[in-house]
Each structure stands twice: as C-alpha cells, then as structure tokens.
Amino acid sequence: MTPVAGTARFRRWAPLAGSLAVYLGLAATLIAIGLHQTQGVFVYAQDDPYIHLALARTLAEHGVWGIRPTEFASASSSPLWTLLLAASWTLGIRAVWWPLALNLAFGIALLTLVHRILRGNAVAFPALVAFVLVTPMPTLALIGMEHTLQILVVVAFAWSVAGMMAGDTPGTIRPAILAAALVATRYEGLFVVAAGAVLLASARRMQAAIAVGTSAMIPVLAFAMYSMVHGGLPLPASVLMKSGPGRFVTVGAGIAAVLSDWFSVLNLFGRPPELVLTIAVLLAVAFTARRREPHLIRATTIARVFLVAMVLHVCLVKLEWFYRYEAYLLALGVLSLALLIGGTPDLIAGPPAVRSAAWTMTVVLLGVPLAVRTLSAIGTAPQAMRNVYEQQYQLARFVRDYCPRAGVAVNDIGAVSWLSDCPVLDVVGLGSPVVAELKRHKEFNRSSLEAVVSGREVPVVAIYEQVFQPVIPSSWTLVGEWQIQNNVAVAEDTVGFFVTRAGDAAVLRQQLAAFAPSLPQGVRYRAR
Secondary structure, three states: OOHHHHHHHHHHHHHHHHHHHHHHHHHHHHHHHHHHHOOOOOOOOOOHHHHHHHHHHHHHHHOOOOOEOOEOOOOOOOHHHHHHHHHHHHOOOOOOOHHHHHHHHHHHHHHHHHHHHOOOOOOHHHHHHHHHHHOOHHHHHHHOOOHHHHHHHHHHHHHHHHHHHHOOOOOOHHHHHHHHHHHHHOOOHHHHHHHHHHHHHHOOOHHHHHHHHHHHHHHHHHHHHHHHHOOOOOOOHHHHHHHOOOOOOOHHHHHHHHHHHHOOHHHHOOOOOHHHHHHHHHHHHHHHOOOOOHHHHHHHHHHHHHHHHHHHHHHHOOOOOOOOOOHHHHHHHHHHHHHHHHOOOOOOOOOHHHHHHHHHHHHHHHHHHHHHHHHHHHHHHHHHHHHHHHHHHHHHHHHHHHOOOOOEEEOOOHHHHHHOOOOEEEOOOOOOHHHHHHHHOOOOOHHHHHHHHHHOOOOEEEEEHHHHHHHOOOOOEEEEEEEOOOOOOOOOOEEEEEEOOHHHHHHHHHHHHHHHHHOOOOOEEEEO
16 A cells, blocks of 8 residues: 555544544543442433333333333333344343443444545534534433434435435435334434425425335334234324423414524523524525535535424424433534535635634534533533432332332333332323323323322332422322432432322331432432
8 A cells, every 4th residue: 555545545534533532432431430420330321211121121021012011001212222122132132231332333333424424525523523522422322222323314314315316316215214214213203204305305306205205104103003902092102291292283383482482692502502503504505505516415405404304393392301302403413514514615705804704703603502512411421320320220229129019100110110020100101001191181180190009009109299299199198208419310309209008108118218328328318
C-alpha cells in the first residue's frame, strides 16, 4: 500500500473510528460510575427494561405474552424488541445485561450506517460525534430498551426513501421491509413511514408509497389480532396509557397548541431542543429547495421526513421521558443538517464576514440547547441507575424475600416482576388488563381499585403516595415509607407501603424493619 493510499484510507475510516471511541468510551465510563453508585450491582437507568425481560421470559417459557404465565398483558410498546429478547432467552442468552449488549451492538451498526451515509461529507466527524451525544446514544444504552434499534431502522428507512427520491434505489422491497420493522420496533415509526409515503406519492412513486404504507400496517394489524384473540386491546397498553395519543381533539388543534408554545423565544433554551433543530432544518431546506443535485435531493428528503415526523410526534405523543421518546427525531435532525450543510459548502452565500457571522450564530443557537441536553443526559445516567437501584431494585428484593407467594400491587412492575415470582398487580395498568380497562372507561377510583385488589387477594400495596392519593381506599393502612434522595429518573422519590387488611399491619411493619438495615445508605425508611 502506498503512503497516499494509506492516508486516504485513514481519512476514510477515521470519523467512524473516532465516533465509536467516543460512544463506547462514554458508555463504559457511565457503566463504571453507575456500578460504583449501585454497590457493584448492574442496574438499568429505568425500570422499563425489566418489563421487557419479564415479558420475554414468560413468552419463551410459557408461550404467553404477559408478565406472568397466568395472564395476557400487552405491557410492551415494542413487539419486535420483546420477540428479539424472547428468541435470545430460548437460545440460552438470559443475562440481565443482554439488552445493554444489544444496544451497544446496534449502536455500532448505527454509527457504521451513518458513516456510510456521510462518506465524503465535509463535517462527517463532528456530525458523527454530535449524533452520538445529542441522541444521546450512551444514555440510551444504559436505559436498555429498543430505542437504539429504533434509530437504526429510522435512519435506514429514511435513507432508503431518499435514495428512491434521488432515483438511485431500485425496487420497493427494502423500504417496505424497513417500514414494517420500524413500526414493529416502536409505533411512533408510523410518523416516519407516513412522511416517507407522502414524499414518495408527491414524486409520483405511488407503487412505492403504497408498498411502505401497507407494510407498516402489517405489524399493527398482526399484534391487534393477536391481542384481541387473547382478550386484549388492539394497541399495546403501554401505547394507549403512556404515549397519550388523542391528547388534542384534532391534529389541527395539536399543531395550534404546539405553535403557540414554540412562538415563545424563551422556549429555545427551556425545552428539549427539537425547536431549534426544526428551525435550522427548515432554513436549510429553504436555501436548497430549488437545487436538484442528487445529494441535495437525498438530504432534503431526510430533512422533510424529520419535519413531518416531528410535527406529528409533538402533536400526538408526549416528549422527553428520560431522553428516549424524541431520540429518533433528534437523530434525524442532526443527520439532515449534516447532509445539507456538509454537502453544500455554499449554503450561505455572501461575503466571508457575513458567512462567518451566520455560521457563528447557527452554531450558538443550535449548540447551547443541544449541549445542555447532552450534558444533562450524560451527567444524570449514573444517578438514574442509582435511583432505580435504591427504589425499584430494593422493592423487588423485599417482595422476593417477604412476599414470595402472597401477591403485591405496585406502580412500577419491571424489577419486581423480573426478580421475584410474586403475583403482581399493576395499578398503572400496563401489566394488568383489568386496571387498563378501568382506566380506559374512566372508572378507576377508590372503590374500583379496592374491589380489584380485594378480588385478587393482594395483602400488600407499594405505590407512590402522592400520585395515587386520590384513589387510595380509606380501608388501607399506611405502614411505612421509603424515600430516596437526588431523584432524576423515577416518577416520585417516596414509596408508601400499605396493607389492605388492618390485621396485617404489624407483620408488614416487622418485615420492613427487618429489611431496613440492608437498604442502601441513601434510602430513608420511616415507620408509620
């Protein structure tokens, strides 16, 4: 190999190698800090990955889609992720860290794909690093859910559509398969597929538009049929109860509400950075809209997919629960900006001084909110692991040791279901269809909750007092409380322990007192 060829090869692969080093190095650092915070016990930064693990175990061992083999429960918002974990369980891969390993593997594949897309781009390396930090990929890995896979399939689908728009991707099989995989990974994929289908239809690629739209509906209809046959609802309970679709009467009302919020300049730095990314992408598209070079057609296609999906998402689904719900949108936004800016050196015309001032202003407006998000996500991930370790993990230990067969009602079912064999009633409704039905019909109140708990013969309830105070029956007795400090990741810092029969109070109080010395130092136990 000649020195020139060696130098060219180095320049070609250096951006990928550098971004992988940032990604894996940060992930390893966060894991090490988190393990120090959790006394060496590996714990995810959210309780939800344990729901997927419990679902996958039940599906693999008993053929039942649920937390326990006795009851169907559509508690997963990602059918594909649950099936992937169930397949791994069947093959003997059953370690708690396996979702983390999958996230890291999908993260490597994602950066490899983005590097390929940005090949020859003037800003390839900073764009790849921004891609790692803004999404933020290391934090998503510690969350241990399907979001890294989601971003990978989103980028692959958007790039496939962009290739079709530019005329260099023959056939519809690949985008159709990616559309189905995208929606099966997370239902928000419908927003991205809708954007892609509209763009293809506008370019008179009707066959491709119909193919991706039809393929996207296959996993939705398949799960709906499976769920309804087993007595469930057409959509997963987690989609119906967490995502909040229909929170505005119409999409138009949602757009009006979002715009009224976005018109406030103060929100540029006070909310997730989707606003500044949206403005920047809009301006970049406006500058390049009339140019027909193939690389700009691909770039503007991805930008338009981002813009349409962003509007649909902010109007129909809530944003920002520990950086993960909007991660795919930020990834698309960063990628589209990199393609538009790095592939178009003359994007901003004018004298050097004007161009320099414009780029400086762009960097500041984008950099500040994106940097705030990055620093917050990276900085809070280890503390989030500690929060879950101090609250849900300790609750799971307590239930496993003191309530092995009696049953318990909780509001976070993940770690409790994964680490114990205790029958679990989910007062949120994700893992207990009876509660989901009550909430769906707006009949979830003190009397109905008391009836459900009594009917299941659940003697112990461990829930967030402040959240559930309006529906806590007067017949329940508060026995004790756990309170964590420096909460950044769980809904409330205090869990209250109740007995549903007054005669059981002394026994539970004794059990809590016996368990208290084993609690981490940051957890305060108060007997009541």
